[in-house]
Amino acid sequence: MSTLSLLLASASPARLTTLRAAGVEPEVLVSGVDEPAVLDAARADGPLSPADAVLVLARAKARDVVGRVRGGGKDPAPDLVLGCDSMLELDGEVLGKPASPGEARDRWRAMRGRTGVLHTGHWLVDLRDDGDRARDLAAPGPVPGDRPHELGETSSTSVTFADVTDAEIDAYVATGEPLHVAGAFTIDGLGGAFVERVDGDHHGVVGLSLPTLRRLLLARGVVWTDLWSAS
Template sequence: MSEPTSPPAPRLLLASQSPARLATLRSAGVTPEVRVSGLDEDAVLDAATARFGALDPADAVLVLAQAKAEEVAQVITREVRERDEASDAVGHEESAPIVVGCDSMLELAGEVYGKPKDADEATARWRAMRGRSGVLHTGHWLVDLRDPQDGGSGATLGATSSTTIHFADVTDAEIAAYVATGEPLAVAGAFTVDGLGGAFVESIEGDHHGVVGISLPLVRELLGEIDVAWTDLWA
C-alpha cells in the first residue's frame, strides 16, 4: 500500500507591482510569484461609493485590495483550468496559489492621498505633511485558490492595518531634493520609510511593515484563518 501524500506547500501570489512589498516578503523568507492587476481604481471606488456611500480611508483601501486580489484570482483560475485540461494528456498538475492584494492611502487632516500625480503635487503634499502626523492605511485581501485536496478553503477575506506616521519638519530645500529623486511619485502618501524618505519620518506608531506596504503580522493572521502557517511559506 502506498503512503498517503502530504498536501503541497502553499504558494503565495502577490497581486502588486510594488518592489517594496516584494522585498518585504522576501526578507521575511517568503518568495511569492507576482502578477499585477489591470484594475481601474477610480472606477472601483466610484462603484463602491455609489453602493455603500462615502468610504472611510480604512474601508477604501480594503475595497481596492479586494478588487486587485479578486481580479488576479479570476485570471489565475482561468489559467489553472486551461492548464489542467491540457495536462490530462501528460499527467502534470500544479497547485493553485493563495493570492494577496494590497493598497495603501495616507490620511492627513481629514484628506486622503494616494500617489501624487506629478512633482508639483508631491511638493505641495510634503509642505502640508512636514511637522505633522498622518495615518497610513494599508488594505490586505487574500483569495485561497487552492484545491480542497491541497488544503484549500475557497476563502476570500481581508483586513486593514493603520499606522500613525510622525513627519519631520523638513525644509523647502529638502523637499525639493527629495521630490527631484522621483521616489515620492511612486508611492502612496509620497513618502517611504525604507528608502530615501526614511530620514524624513521621525517615528511611527504601529506596524513598520504596514507602512512599507504589506503588514507581515496581519498577513500571518489572515493566513491562520485559512489554516496556513506562516512558516509553511518559508522558502
Template sequence: MTGPLRLLLASASPARLAVLRAAGVQPLVQVSGVDEEATLAAAEAQHGPLAAADVALLLARAKADDVAHRLAGGDEGPAADLLLGCDSVLELDGEVHGKPADAAEAQARWRRMRGRSGVLHTGHWLLDLRPRGQGGSGGTLGATASTLVHFAELSDAEVAAYVATGEPLRVAGAFTLDGLGGPYVRGIEGDPGTVVGVSLPLLRDLLGELGLAWHDLRERA
C-alpha cells in the same frame, strides 16, 4: 506538506516583495489591471464616501479579485495556492491620498505633511486558491492594518530635493520608510511593514483564519 505553499502577490510593489522575501517567503507576482480611480468612484457612487481604511481594503480586494478572475478565465499565470492583494493610502486631515499625480502635487502634499502626523492604511485581501480536494477552503478574507506616521519638519529645499528624486511619485502617501524618504520620518506608532506595504503580523492572522500557519509559506532551510 512537501514544500511551502505558493503565494501569488497581486502587486507591482518591489517594497512588498522585499518584505516578504526578507521573511522567508518567495512570492510569485502577477500585477492586476485594476483602475483604482474608477473602482473607488464606483464604490462611492453606490455606498457614499468611504473611510480611508475602507478605501485601502476595497482596492486590495479589487486587485486580488481581478487577478483571480483572470486566472479562472484561463489567462496564463503562475500556479499558486494563495493570492494576496494589497493597497496603501495615507490619511491626512481626514482626506485619503494615494500616489501623487505629478511633482507639483507631491510638493504640495509634503508642504502639508511636514512637521505633522498621518495614518498609513494598508489593505490586505487573501484568497485560498487550492482545490478542496487538496486541502483548500475556498476562503476569501481581508483586513486593514493602520500605522501612525510622524513626519519631520522639512524645509522647502528638502521637499524639492526629495520630490526631484522621483520616489514620491511612485508610492502611496508620497513617501517611503525604507527608501529615500526614511530620513524624513521622525517615527511611527505601529507595524513598520504596514508603512512599507504589507503587514506580516496581519498576514499571519489571515492565514490563521484559513487554518494555515506562517511557516506554511516560508521557504525551508
C-alpha cells in the same frame, strides 16, 4: 509538508522585498484594476472610510488576478493570492500617489511636522481545493468576504513626519521617489530620514503588514511557516 505558493497581486518592489526578507518567495502578477472606477462603484453604496477604501482596492486587485489565473493565465494555479493597497490619511483626506512633482511638493509642505495615518489593505484569496477548512472568522482582525475562501484586513499606522525644509522637499521630489508611492514618501528608501516616528506596524507603512498577513493565513488554517521558501 511542501511550501505553499503565494501569488502577490502587486507591482510594488517594497512589498516583494518585505516578503522575501521574511522568508517568503512569492510569484508576482500585477492587476489591471481601474482604481478610481472601483472606488466610485463602491461609494455608490455609501461613503467609504480610508481604511475601507484600501480594503476595497486590495480586494479588487486580488480578484482581478484570480480571474486571470483561473482563465488560463497560470498553470498550475497558486495556493493563495494576496492583493494590497495603501493610502495616507491626513486631515481626513485620503492621499494616494501624487500625480506630478508639483503635487508631491505641495503635499510634503502640508505633511511636514505633522502626523498622518498610513492605511494598507490586505485581501487574501485561498485557491486550494481544501481551502474550505477555515478557522473561526469571528476572531478579531480578519473579516470574511462575500465569497467563500476570501478575507481581508486593514493595517493602520500613525506616521509623524520631520519638519523638513523647502530645500529638502525639492531635493526629495527631484529623485522621483515620492511619485511612485502612496502618501509621497517611503520609510525604507530615500524618504526614511524624513519620518520621525511610527506608531504601529512599520511593515504596514512599507506596504505589507506581516503580522496582518499571518492573521489572515491563520484564519484560513495556514501556518505562517508553511510559506517559508525551501532553503
